[in-house]
Amino acid sequence: MSKHWYDQQTIYQIYPKSFNDSNHDGIGDIPGITAKVPYLKQLGVTTLWLNPIYQSPQVDNGYDVSDYYQVDPSLGTMADVETLIKVVHEHGMHLIFDFVLNHTSDQHPWFQQAVADPHSKYRDYYLWQDPAADGGRPNNWGSFFGGSVWDKDPAGGDQYYFHLFDKRMPDLNWTNPAVQQAMRDVAEFWVEKGIDGLRLDAFIHLAKADFRQMYPSQSGDSTPIISDMFYAHLPKVHQYLHDFVAAIKANHPETYIVGEASSADPHLMVDYTTPGTDECDQVITFRTFADDNSNDDPSFSDMFQPRPMDVTAYKQHTVGIQAALADTSLPTLYWNNHDMARVATRYGDANYPKQSAKALATALYLQRGTPIIYYGEELGLTNIRYQKLADFEDQTVPTFVKSAQAAGKTMPEIMTMLNKTHKMAGRGPMQWDSSTYHGFSDHLPWKHGQTDQMNAADEIDDEDSIYNYYRQLLQLKRQAPFTDGQFIMLGSNDQLFTYLIDDGTEQAAIICNLSSEMQRYTLPFAGDATLLAQGGASCTERQVTLPAWSSIVVSPRTTVSA
Numbered sequence: 001m002s003k004h005w006y007d008q009q010t011i012y013q014i015y016p017k018s019f020n021d022s023n024h025d026g027i028g029d030i031p032g033i034t035a036k037v038p039y040l041k042q043l044g045v046t047t048l049w050l051n052p053i054y055q056s057p058q059v060d061n062g063y064d065v066s067d068y069y070q071v072d073p074s075l076g077t078m079a080d081v082e083t084l085i086k087v088v089h090e091h092g093m094h095l096i097f098d099f100v101l102n103h104t105s106d107q108h109p110w111f112q113q114a115v116a117d118p119h120s121k122y123r124d125y126y127l128w129q130d131p132a133a134d135g136g137r138p139n140n141w142g143s144f145f146g147g148s149v150w151d152k153d154p155a156g157g158d159q160y161y162f163h164l165f166d167k168r169m170p171d172l173n174w175t176n177p178a179v180q181q182a183m184r185d186v187a188e189f190w191v192e193k194g195i196d197g198l199r200l201d202a203f204i205h206l207a208k209a210d211f212r213q214m215y216p217s218q219s220g221d222s223t224p225i226i227s228d229m230f231y232a233h234l235p236k237v238h239q240y241l242h243d244f245v246a247a248i249k250a251n252h253p254e255t256y257i258v259g260e261a262s263s264a265d266p267h268l269m270v271d272y273t274t275p276g277t278d279e280c281d282q283v284i285t286f287r288t289f290a291d292d293n294s295n296d297d298p299s300f301s302d303m304f305q306p307r308p309m310d311v312t313a314y315k316q317h318t319v320g321i322q323a324a325l326a327d328t329s330l331p332t333l334y335w336n337n338h339d340m341a342r343v344a345t346r347y348g349d350a351n352y353p354k355q356s357a358k359a360l361a362t363a364l365y366l367q368r369g370t371p372i373i374y375y376g377e378e379l380g381l382t383n384i385r386y387q388k389l390a391d392f393e394d395q396t397v398p399t400f401v402k403s404a405q406a407a408g409k410t411m412p413e414i415m416t417m418l419n420k421t422h423k424m425a426g427r428g429p430m431q432w433d434s435s436t437y438h439g440f441s442d443h444l445p446w447k448h449g450q451t452d453q454m455n456a457a458d459e460i461d462d463e464d465s466i467y468n469y470y471r472q473l474l475q476l477k478r479q480a481p482f483t484d485g486q487f488i489m490l491g492s493n494d495q496l497f498t499y500l501i502d503d504g505t506e507q508a509a510i511i512c513n514l515s516s517e518m519q520r521y522t523l524p525f526a527g528d529a530t531l532l533a534q535g536g537a538s539c540t541e542r543q544v545t546l547p548a549w550s551s552i553v554v555s556p557r558t559t560v561s562a
Contacts (some may be wrong), residue, residue: 005094006197006256006281007330008483010474011372012045015338016053016075017061018429019375028440029427030076034084037091040458043467044376045257047094049199050056050336053081056109057168061427062098063201064105064169066185078328085194096197097190098214101183102205106154106168115155125179126170127162128153134338138211141231143167143226146395149224149231164205164231166175174206174240184247192249197256198248200241200280204261207236230551232263238271238279246278252419258332262286262339266324274331282370284332288321290314300407303400306420309347311514313495320489322368331369336358336377342375342426345383349516353380355535355549356514357466361473362532363497363512363549368487371477376430378470379459382427385419385450392424419449433457469534476532476553481506496518496546509554511537513546520545525556 020032030053040048055070058383071078088095093334104111113122129138129150137150138160151167162171170216171178186378187198209230217225240497248255259280261272265287272280290313294300331434335343349356357380376379389397397418404414419425428447432439433455436447459465476482481503488500495515501508508531513519522544527539535550545553 003469004254004256004281006047006254006370008478008495009046009094009370010044010477011045011047011096011370012040012053013050013337013374015371015375015427017446018427018440020430021431022447023556024441024443025074026441026443027074027446029074030080030084034080034087037084037087037093039243041093042471044471045373047096047196049096050098051371052098052100052201059105059168064098064103064107064109064166064344065100066105067109069189075159082193083554089194094196095194096254096258097195098201099190099198100185100201101172102172102202103165103169104164106170111170115153118155118157118159121178122381124176125173125210125313126184127173127211128159129162130159136222138216140217140222140224143228144226146399147224158520160209162211162530164202165495168388171205171208174236177531180240180243184244187244187248188251188287190301191252191255196254197258197326197333199284200257200259202262203241203259203280204232204264206239206240207231209234215341215433230265233261233268233539235550236278238273240433240545241272242277245280249278257281259283263305266320269321269322269331270328273325275328279330280422282332283330284334284337284372285321288314288317289444290317297407300409301400301403304417304421305347305493306417310321310498315497318367319489322489326368326486331367332372333364333367333369334374335364336374338374338427339423340426341423342383342419343377344380345420345425348380348382349549352535352549353514354464354466355547358469358534359514359551360547361470361555362510362534363514365473365477366482366508366510366553367499368485368501370415373470374426376460378467379431379454380466381428381454381532382452383419384424384447386415387449389415389418389450391447392422394422394424395424399558402536420447425449431455451519472532480509491522492521496521499522507557510551511546511554512551513549516548518545518547523554527554529555531555 009147017028019028020036022032052457053071055067055072056062058065085099110122110125110448113120114126133136137148141149143149145166149162153159164170166170172500215225245257257280261283264285269283275374288312292310293307296305325331331541344357380488401414429445438455448492481501485501485503490497490498495516497512509523512520523542526541531553533552536547537550537552538545539554
């Protein structure tokens with residue numbers, strides 16, 4: 001049974017710059033979000049998650065924070081945030097903020113002081129290291145944003161500072177108790193403001209290994225290499241996380257903590273969410289997805305080559321997570337977020353856009369767990385299509401382009417691949433209506449390119465729309481057995497995604513065709529009632545017929561114990 005408000009919720013992720021522009025500058029803002037709270041309530045979501053809104057130079061779109069206590073002027077004011085919190089709560093909903101605790105902007109006063117005065121207490125707020133014996137970088141660890149994790153002291157000193165992401169985003173030194181306290185103070189400030197939870201960005205990287213270690217490479221040279229074992233999931237992370245969360249929950253026990261554990265396997269997910277440890281209530285892992293790379297072109301980099309879903313491997317990942325977390329915590333259920341391409345572009349079928357969007361939603365969101373819907377997903381929103389490489393704002397893109405060109409690919413072909421796979425193509429403006437700029441703004445949006453024509457106004461009025469299907473699906477999610485039921489994977493071929501949800505009293509079968517071919521399936525029981533169906537799926541007794549990308553949810557004639 002549910003113990004906390006966050007045990008039964010549906011989260012809606014908002015990328016603030018791309019959601020709704022209220023002040024006519026082409027950038028989404030806080031008042032724009034407030035204006036759309038009734039829309040979100042009507043959709044059926046219960047919790048809003050905002051990507052970072054803190055003051056920032058916007059090198060990484062807000063994940064480079066220069067002042068945790070201020071709202072970025074491009075997004076609004078503190079008064080705007082207070083109004084948003086009030087309106088969200090008046091609608092019976094909750095609000096969680098992204099919290100960046102692994103690093104800051106290089107424009108943060110702490111780092112500015114650390115650079116200006118090597119003897120300042122703030123020098124130890126960051127990670128500094130002397131050069132290697134040859135005068136070069138301390139080791140060959142690679143940054144997630146390309147190149148080395150090390151950059152020279154901006155003041156011209158001999159030391160290097162550590163940055164796991166962009167060089168303008170130095171990592172904090174979590175071995176320093178003053179850093180730990182400072183970040184607890186920031187979190188406490190916002191929880192006191194009235195937010196209901198935090199999404200902990202990149203928390204798995206808070207602890208680092210001994211900097212004297214080199215990652216072994218065949219060439220033996222110093223070319224930077226991504227070295228996750230040195231800066232992800234190290235044991236000290238648990239201590240830092242526990243101390244941080246316990247301090248918040250001591251005063252605010254109902255604060256919801258969801259951690260971004262991007263590379264966590266099921267066992268690590270259990271470790272981070274075990275009740276009583278004061279770590280995370282839930283975690284988000286990227287290891288749920290499974291791409292079919294069998295048709296990759298080996299003649300150039302695979303970094304941005306489009307791939308369909310490997311349905312069988314995806315089912316295997318799902319089973320592993322569901323089995324591991326069955327008695328521990330709720331999985332997070334999501335198809336897309338700001339760090340990846342949109343699901344309609346990545347896994348949807350352009351020949352069956354409505355049906356594929358609905359089938360994918362059905363396959364995922366009725367599972368045991370918490371749905372996290374990315375803004376516009378409920379419309380079937382697709383990736384924006386950029387015209388310039390600079391729009392991707394990614395240091396790794398030129399390397400991919402060079403590789404693809406060497407293999408004979410043309411620039412239009414390369415742009416098509418990037419627009420189908422790149423995370424920035426998934427951050428286009430929300431499409432509210434059919435007017436210029438889709439009602440997002442009356443000004444050219446901060447991110448713009450070619451878009452497909454779906455929009456919220458049209459879909460609200462269309463009974464058969466993806467939007468209205470999401471509404472039905474989320475209503476069903478709030479009913480038994482989906483509120484407290486266990487997940488049981490059923491056997492099926494590699495085009496079908498089939499499972500039971502069973503709460504011990506009621507159960508339902510969810511049968512989804514994730515292909516463009518007609519499928520048939522035999523239920524483990526005689527169907528009594530169709531709870532939800534789309535795409536022409538039907539059930540007669542135990543026999544389910546599934547046209548392309550259709551899905552059906554069926555309850556049994558008599559309840560059968562699992």
